[in-house]
Amino acid sequence: MKQIFSITLAIALFTFASCKRDAFKEVGNNADFRIDALGGTWSTTSVTQTDEDAIRKGFPFKMQDITSDFNLNQTKITFNLNGVNPGTFTIAYGTAAKLLKHTSGNWALDNLQKPTMVYLINGTDSVKLKINNYTDLGQVPSRLGLKLLKSAYGKTQLGYDYSLTK
């Protein structure tokens, strides 16, 4: 009887230990990425400006929400698909500040299977956006995080974190 109890307890403990919550997938894990989920019009919910130098040095004042001061929630980005490949893009700013520089052109990914960067290309000029996450791309509503980083003196100095929804 004691043995049956011990075995049952061991199985129960093993089962409990196995019930570990899945960690969020990292950007670049192609299991999470579907290009068709990236297509469509994305609305901006918030934009946070980051001081990358302050983050690096551990200084205070690392970020601030700039959404309302510059009407950035009016920014809408549309990614059009060309079959299963990136196609054209348009950005409607409304009264928002034009922080993403371009209003139309072609978009591209650094890797079609495991993208980490989105390029907004207009002529010979391109704006590079780092993909913060796409774990919620397939959800309703979908969520996407893109970050515009700017550099000088050999290091990234500031960033704009766009939180988008579709």
Added chain:
Amino acid sequence: MKKIQQLFFILFALCAFNNAIGQATAVITPGSFTAEDQITIRINVSGTSLAGVSPVYIWNWSNLGGLNTNGDWTSSNETRKMTNVGPNLWEFTFTPTDFYGVNPSELKWLGFLAKAKNGNNGQTQDFAPNAVEPLIFIPTVNRVFPARVSVNDVTSVFIDQNLAPDLTQQRMTPVSVEIKLFNVSGQVGTTYTQILKKIGTKYYTASFIPSSVFTIPANAAPIRFEYKFKGTIIDANNISVPAEGPVYSKPIDPLQ
């Protein structure tokens, strides 16, 4: 009388000689830096004994003394060769902590000069001391966020009166900030004024994008902006009168 004339002649000749040799000019970017920031030193050797000399080498020292890796004065180390970026214009880029091989807290200032490989064949004057900012955050009455901004970036200026070192900035009721943009030739565009937003006790801010609030000609190349907080203060007769703080300056950075 003749002796005095001779003395004046010698002095005049010395001055003329000095002007003929000329002084080099040097610029460090960014304008303020810590020991862990990458910096670029650009030296213009036009009109000096180094004019037309190639290659040119940098010679470094600091508050800690000389640097063995410079090589010998008569034979600079090849790693100290500067990059030619124009007629008599030479650049050298490095990160102080890596370059000097010391801890950030040890570096207080940097010194440098440009020279021919054999320093006896030409050199500039000394450029020292060039302050190295401490690698700690020092709260001040004025602040700009983020630390590095270009004319196309959201720029926020802050006044925290709790940290004000003078009575005017402590006591005034801030209302607006006056901003002026400059390039090497002077002011660019007209002065811009923005109303401040209160975000805490004696704590105010204003955010703007320079390229949106100033008309910047294509070749203007702004290098800095100046800002001044303005408001009102109650005088000895209990009357509200205009007041303003000092002018602060912030470099514009070439962010891309």
